[in-house]
Amino acid sequence: MSDDLKPANLPTTGAFVRDTTYINDRVVSSLEPGSAPQGDVIGEMTWPVEAGRYRLAAARACPWAHRSVITRRLLGLEDSISLALAGPTHDKNSWTFDLDPGGVDPVLGIERLQQAYFNRIPDYPRGITVPALVDVATTSVVTNGFSKMNTDFVKEWTKLHRPGAPDLLPDEHADEIAEIDARVYPKLNNGVYRTGFAADQGPHEEAFDDVFATLDWLEERLSTRRYLVGDHITAADIRTFTTLVRFDAVYHGHFKANRNKISEMPALWGYLRDLFQTPGFGDTTDFTQIKQHYYIVHHEINPRGVIPKGPDLSGLLTPHGREELGGTPFGDGTAPGPVPTGEEVPREHSAEVGLPAR
Known part of the structure; x- marks a missing residue:
């Protein structure tokens, strides 16, 4: 979910209906760190919890991404999940890393978040949304399903939570x-x-x-x-x-x-x-x-x-x-x-x- 709404997504008559179809892969604690993703169907695969393996692509402007940034901070996952911040504006190809020197994310080495989506699904047909969790080694999106992503931060990443982290989903x-x-x-x-x-x-x-x-x-x-x-x-x-x-x-x-x-x-x-x-x-x-x-x-x-x-x-x-x-x-x-x-x-x-x- 994001504010990545291309003109074609907006209604010319009637009500606005949001596209809520996401890449809903999960990151879980039951797999060994370093293991390959389990499953064959994108959207149903599971990936292992592993410090340093993933980068959270977000934008300060977007309320949906802001949820993930807050959750990451409250749980103390900053050292385990790095943060890529896109700029507040974008063109039809969506979010860009124009806040970084040279307009390139220093870890992922890409100019547009779109590139990480295409690395996972060539010619990805839906909106290039934030937040997105990206596998650093392959520079490909793991999930952009913000709700499951945040739930996994709370429930699956517990071994990497900071001491004193609150229980956000008691x-x-x-x-x-x-x-x-x-x-x-x-x-x-x-x-x-x-x-x-x-x-x-x-x-x-x-x-x-x-x-x-x-x-x-x-x-x-x-x-x-x-x-x-x-x-x-x-x-x-x-x-x-x-x-x-x-x-x-x-x-x-x-x-x-x-x-x-x-x-x-x-x-x-x-x-x-x-x-x-x-x-x-x-x-x-x-x-x-x-x-x-x-x-x-x-x-x-x-x-x-x-x-x-x-x-x-x-x-x-x-x-x-x-x-x-x-x-x-x-x-x-x-x-x-x-x-x-x-x-x-x-x-x-x-x-x-x-x-x-x-």
């Missing part, structure tokens, strides 16, 4: 997390896209109502509890955060999801500030790249490519008071360490934009 809350995702994914995560890419008034209004009914439900739920499930951060919070943090900056204006902003909903605004100030969340959020992507790439919506100067996002750094609701971010675990060198979000791309210089 067994006792598995059903509740799945129920929340079944509502939040179609009506909010993808709902903002259905709102913004609808080609007719009726589908736009239907999606609009879905988005704000879900936000109202979350507002009520979070008025009495610090996190969506249990007493610490879980995958449910990560999945919700990446949409909420983009809402006021992009979705409210660009996607016409404008009944109100998140900053105008007390519980959600406090919840968003709480998560944003938690290591792994705000320190992986790049507002400059987010705005560049949506306002430049989606030229069907914003044909002149003008990026709005606002809004002021420094409110994300203000006190939230959510500690009074109980719970702690990492439960019995601990916070991740500093952001690895080379993966830092520049201050001028963060919520500190507009604050006095330090």
Whole structure:
């Protein structure tokens, strides 16, 4: 899943329907490191968990990739899975490594993520999406199925988790997390896209109502509890955060999801500030790249490519008071360490934009 939406993917009439067909290979702990992938059918093969074997191709702009970046950081997998960051804009051939010297990823040695897809499936016919896990030795995509990929990071990569890594998918809350995702994914995560890419008034209004009914439900739920499930951060919070943090900056204006902003909903605004100030969340959020992507790439919506100067996002750094609701971010675990060198979000791309210089 990504924002890699070519013009041909967008409807000329009716509702926006996302292509959800992925390369759903799995990376599992039951295979010995160094072993070859098991299976013959792409999308059903299994690969071994192995430090250094894979590179996570992501983009700061994309909410789906942002989930994987947060999960990797919270679990302390930075030393085991390296990170390739594509730039925020792309052409019809999709994501490029134009942030790197010479426009080439220094580990994979490619200019376009498309090359890694073609190495796996020649003339791959679908969107070249992020996140994608790439086998470094063959420079070929293992999987771009973001949901299974993140679940495997949590459940299959446990031997390589950092000490104190939180349990993002606790067994006792598995059903509740799945129920929340079944509502939040179609009506909010993808709902903002259905709102913004609808080609007719009726589908736009239907999606609009879905988005704000879900936000109202979350507002009520979070008025009495610090996190969506249990007493610490879980995958449910990560999945919700990446949409909420983009809402006021992009979705409210660009996607016409404008009944109100998140900053105008007390519980959600406090919840968003709480998560944003938690290591792994705000320190992986790049507002400059987010705005560049949506306002430049989606030229069907914003044909002149003008990026709005606002809004002021420094409110994300203000006190939230959510500690009074109980719970702690990492439960019995601990916070991740500093952001690895080379993966830092520049201050001028963060919520500190507009604050006095330090």
